Structures are given as C-alpha cells and as structure tokens.
Amino acid sequence: MPAIRTFLYEFEWNESVKSYLLSSFFWGYVVTQVPGGYLSAIYGAKYMLFFGVLICSCLALLTPFCAITGGWKTVVVLRAVQGLCQGVIFPSTHTFLSKWAPTEERGRLVGYSYSGSQFGTVVMLSVSGYIASSSLGWPSTFYVPGCAGILWSFVWYFYCSSTPAEHPTITPAERRYIESSGQARRASDVWREVEPRPRTPWLRILTSGPFLVLVLAHCANNWGFWTLLTEIPTFMKSVLGMDIKSNGPLSALPYFAMILLTCVFIWLSDAMKQRGTILPLGFSRKFFNTLGMWLPMLALIGLGYITEGEANVRLAIALLTLAVATNSATYLGFHVNHIDLAPNYAGTLMGITNCAANFMSILAPLIVGLIVWDERNPAQWRIVFFCTAFVYFMGNLLFMLLGRTSVQDWNTPTRTPTATSAAEEREDVAGDRSPLIEA
Structure with a gap:
C-alpha cells in the first residue's frame, strides 16, 4: 500500500x-x-x-x-x-x-x-x-x-x-512436544484414524454459535480498525489542518507502536501464566480481546471531542496511535480463537471470518461518506467516531458473553462420547465462564 x-x-x-x-x-x-x-x-x-x-x-x-x-x-x-x-x-x-x-x-x-x-x-x-x-x-x-x-x-x-x-531436521523431542499439546493432540489423533479425508462440515461450521460470534467479533474489529486508518487522516487534515499522509514517519507511528505493544501484551500473557495462578483459557482470550477493542473504543470517543488547535493536534495523534496500537491485543483474543475452536479447520475458519471482515473494511468507508458530507464539520465526524465505538463495544461484548475456547465436536470426523471426554468438555465450558462475564 x-x-x-x-x-x-x-x-x-x-x-x-x-x-x-x-x-x-x-x-x-x-x-x-x-x-x-x-x-x-x-x-x-x-x-x-x-x-x-x-x-x-x-x-x-x-x-x-x-x-x-x-x-x-x-x-x-x-x-x-x-x-x-x-x-x-x-x-x-x-x-x-x-x-x-x-x-x-x-x-x-x-x-x-x-x-x-x-x-x-x-x-x-x-x-x-x-x-x-x-x-x-x-x-x-x-x-x-x-x-x-x-x-x-x-x-x-x-x-x-x-x-x-x-x-527433515526436527528432533523427536520437539515433535513429541508439539504433537502432544493439549486438545490439538486429541483432535489430530482422531483425524489420522479416518481414511479417506472427511468432508469439511460446512453446515455445522456455519450454524455453530461460537463460530458465528467469532465472525461478528472479527467484523467489528475490521470495521473499527479500517475506519481509523482510512478516515482519521482525512479528519486530521480537514478539521485539525494537519496532513499526516504526506509524512512517512508520522504515518508509520501507529504501526510501530502496534508492534511494540504486541510484544508487551505477549509478555503480559506470559507473566500472568508464570505467577502460579492457573487462568482459564477463556478468561485470557476475553481479557486481551477487551483490551484490544474497548481501549480503541475509548480513544475514538475522545477523538470525537477534539477541536482545532496545535495542542489538540498532538492529542489527536496520541489518541490515534493509542487506538491502533492497543488493537494488537486482539492477536491474543479472537485472532487465536479459530485454532481454539477447530485446529483441523483453523485455516478454513480464518478464511470465512476474514472474508466477511474485509467486506466490513469496504463498507465502513462508504458509511462514513454518507455521514460526513462536509469534511470540515466536527459534529459529523463525532457521529462517525461514536458509531464506530459502538461497533467495537458490541463486537467485544458478544465475544465476552457467547465466545468459547473449547474444541468443537465438528472439528473431528467422528466422536465417541466417553466419561473422559465428557469431563474434559465440562472443564472447557467451566474455563469459558470468565470473571469478565460474571462481573
């Protein structure tokens, strides 16, 4: 680009x-x-x-x-x-x-x-x-x-x-560690036992509640992210009188901050695991997804009240950088959830959600064009920011309430219920009852 x-x-x-x-x-x-x-x-x-x-x-x-x-x-x-x-x-x-x-x-x-x-x-x-x-x-x-x-x-x-x-060069210990990891191992064991390769369960995927929530979360995230990157420069030029598109290093600042915060969030995730407290996987996914969607939401609300002035230009740049950078927390939120739900179909799930989300990337700027017919009018831009903040809010709220991290039964071509698998399912569901929901 x-x-x-x-x-x-x-x-x-x-x-x-x-x-x-x-x-x-x-x-x-x-x-x-x-x-x-x-x-x-x-x-x-x-x-x-x-x-x-x-x-x-x-x-x-x-x-x-x-x-x-x-x-x-x-x-x-x-x-x-x-x-x-x-x-x-x-x-x-x-x-x-x-x-x-x-x-x-x-x-x-x-x-x-x-x-x-x-x-x-x-x-x-x-x-x-x-x-x-x-x-x-x-x-x-x-x-x-x-x-x-x-x-x-x-x-x-x-x-x-x-x-x-x-x-060709992987050691037996490395391969054993990767292939024996958690639910992914249990799913792949069943996968290898079935010949020929089973058909993709399209109907069960497209009617799965946790997957549909994931689609909505991905769409909401893309709506907000691309509104920020495509429309905020126009807002800053028309309302605040500053053209950041022509300034390469300044245009790169939000992306650079995003890289740095990705490392910070990964460190935070590891630190939370090393404190000795076993956090449910569902809580971890929803916690970081909340950071990645609701912090940008707050930054957008703040941008709605920015007016012309040199100090306000600096504040607007800071809020834009904050909104884009904190969105990186979703890498540890809904972005990973495709693999949580169905390791055997993770790429297919990502293809479906990313396809739907990219239609939102196209639709969002068109909606902005319908709302903002006078680019110098701060009130019209405020409507855009508040609507986008609402999309962020609802996308994450649905993910918190209805999102799941347990492997879905349609991930495997055959599934024989056993006492062990039933216990594992109860454990997964319990893990999804995160404090964020209970609060």
Missing part, C-alpha cells in the same frame, strides 16, 4: 481512477479467503504461502511496466490478481500455526506472526520516500519489496514444512 500511494503521485489520473486502483486489490483479496484456508488444509500451508507470496512479488516487479505501457486499467487487473494471491496468506498462516503452535504458546506465536505485517508497513512507510528519490526512481518502491518477497519465498520453501512430521 505505501508503494501504490507513492506510485499514484507519478500519474495524472483523476480521483475516480485512484479509487479503483486502491480498492482493486480487495476485489481479489476477498475471493480467495475461504478457498485459501480449504486448500492449505489439503495440500499444506507451505505450498499455499510459497505460491501466494511468490506470484504476488513477481507481479509487484511488473507494476511499473504495466503502468507505463498499459495504463491504469492494466494496473487495476494486476492488483486484483495480487489480491487473489494474498487472499490465501492469512488462512494459510492459521493452518500452519494450528499444526506447529503448542496450546501453551498459541497466543504468543499468533501475535508474533501477525505483527510481521505491521513491521513491513512500518519499514515501507519510513523508507519509501528515500527509495523513490534514489537513482532508480519511483519504480524502485515496487522493485525492492518485490525482490524481498521472492527471496523470502525460496527461503520459506527450502526451510519450512507444513507439519512437524514432514520437517
């Missing part, structure tokens, strides 16, 4: 064309979410990630050539294909983590993995201006990340495996 924004300044295309260019990526992105999770479960996350990143990186190298020779329509098609390639990345990552992340380390590894996308944004926002002003010119903002993506793809291909069992 930083590269495409730099690229738009080089061509005299109207605002309508620029909107097509910026949105065309998401046309393809939402299409391959569900197929990406499904195919990664069948063929392995290693290959889906390899081809997804490799093809997208090669297309990045072709972007300047397509823009010069084919015009904006060619670039729109190219970016839509890039979206198709990148749509498989998050679902495949979830599939990969469901195989490799022990239950005790699941939140930590998900947090570190997904904070990588913010790290890439920080780097490109900070250096894209310097790269564009080099002797290679603006095309280098596509050449540099394109080459980096190709290099990563081959490193990934030669050193990674979809499962611990397929890794």
Whole structure:
C-alpha cells in the first residue's frame, strides 16, 4: 500500500481512477479467503504461502511496466490478481500455526506472526520516500519489496514444512512436544484414524454459535480498525489542518507502536501464566480481546471531542496511535480463537471470518461518506467516531458473553462420547465462564 500511494503521485489520473486502483486489490483479496484456508488444509500451508507470496512479488516487479505501457486499467487487473494471491496468506498462516503452535504458546506465536505485517508497513512507510528519490526512481518502491518477497519465498520453501512430521531436521523431542499439546493432540489423533479425508462440515461450521460470534467479533474489529486508518487522516487534515499522509514517519507511528505493544501484551500473557495462578483459557482470550477493542473504543470517543488547535493536534495523534496500537491485543483474543475452536479447520475458519471482515473494511468507508458530507464539520465526524465505538463495544461484548475456547465436536470426523471426554468438555465450558462475564 505505501508503494501504490507513492506510485499514484507519478500519474495524472483523476480521483475516480485512484479509487479503483486502491480498492482493486480487495476485489481479489476477498475471493480467495475461504478457498485459501480449504486448500492449505489439503495440500499444506507451505505450498499455499510459497505460491501466494511468490506470484504476488513477481507481479509487484511488473507494476511499473504495466503502468507505463498499459495504463491504469492494466494496473487495476494486476492488483486484483495480487489480491487473489494474498487472499490465501492469512488462512494459510492459521493452518500452519494450528499444526506447529503448542496450546501453551498459541497466543504468543499468533501475535508474533501477525505483527510481521505491521513491521513491513512500518519499514515501507519510513523508507519509501528515500527509495523513490534514489537513482532508480519511483519504480524502485515496487522493485525492492518485490525482490524481498521472492527471496523470502525460496527461503520459506527450502526451510519450512507444513507439519512437524514432514520437517527433515526436527528432533523427536520437539515433535513429541508439539504433537502432544493439549486438545490439538486429541483432535489430530482422531483425524489420522479416518481414511479417506472427511468432508469439511460446512453446515455445522456455519450454524455453530461460537463460530458465528467469532465472525461478528472479527467484523467489528475490521470495521473499527479500517475506519481509523482510512478516515482519521482525512479528519486530521480537514478539521485539525494537519496532513499526516504526506509524512512517512508520522504515518508509520501507529504501526510501530502496534508492534511494540504486541510484544508487551505477549509478555503480559506470559507473566500472568508464570505467577502460579492457573487462568482459564477463556478468561485470557476475553481479557486481551477487551483490551484490544474497548481501549480503541475509548480513544475514538475522545477523538470525537477534539477541536482545532496545535495542542489538540498532538492529542489527536496520541489518541490515534493509542487506538491502533492497543488493537494488537486482539492477536491474543479472537485472532487465536479459530485454532481454539477447530485446529483441523483453523485455516478454513480464518478464511470465512476474514472474508466477511474485509467486506466490513469496504463498507465502513462508504458509511462514513454518507455521514460526513462536509469534511470540515466536527459534529459529523463525532457521529462517525461514536458509531464506530459502538461497533467495537458490541463486537467485544458478544465475544465476552457467547465466545468459547473449547474444541468443537465438528472439528473431528467422528466422536465417541466417553466419561473422559465428557469431563474434559465440562472443564472447557467451566474455563469459558470468565470473571469478565460474571462481573
């Protein structure tokens, strides 16, 4: 995204064309979410990630050539294909983590993995201006990340495996530790006993109460997150008189703070576990999800009362940074819940929720456009901030009340009720009765 924004300044295309260019990526992105999770479960996350990143990186190298020779329509098609390639990345990552992340380390590894996308944004926002002003010119903002993506793809291909069992250099102790971890082990034991591979239980997934709550939480989070990132810069320019889009380091500040707070939240999660108190998994997920959605909610309410003035500009930047950065706590909240509910279908679940959530990412700016017809009117922006805060509030409230962390029975192709499994289920449900709900 930083590269495409730099690229738009080089061509005299109207605002309508620029909107097509910026949105065309998401046309393809939402299409391959569900197929990406499904195919990664069948063929392995290693290959889906390899081809997804490799093809997208090669297309990045072709972007300047397509823009010069084919015009904006060619670039729109190219970016839509890039979206198709990148749509498989998050679902495949979830599939990969469901195989490799022990239950005790699941939140930590998900947090570190997904904070990588913010790290890439920080780097490109900070250096894209310097790269564009080099002797290679603006095309280098596509050449540099394109080459980096190709290099990563081959490193990934030669050193990674979809499962611990397929890794050539893993030690028996490491494999035993990963594969014997908690509920994931019990589920995979049953999975391996069934041949041929069972069909995905689509109907049971789409009618599962805990999963539907997860979909709503993901949609609410994307609504708020993308409203912040796409509309707050317009608010600050129109109402507060400051253009942060043209300031690379300032634009990168929320993402940088997000990376730092991800590490802080992971440390806090580990510290809570090491104090000797056994916290239910349900409480941990809902506690961090509350931090990740209700702290941004409070920051949005504060932004609604910001007025013009130099001191208020600094306060607005602080609130924006706080809202974006604290949202990283959801990496240890609903983001991990797909793997909690169904380790065998984690990628498919992520594909479904991320597809629905990205429609919210498209819808939210359109709703803002209907509310804010005068960009200089603070009262209209206040309505936007309060509505977004309400979405954050309801999304997390539903997750607190109705969200679950126990492995669902449709995760396994067959399930024979036993006294042991019944006891485990009672323990899981008890773990979901977190103090947040009781309070």
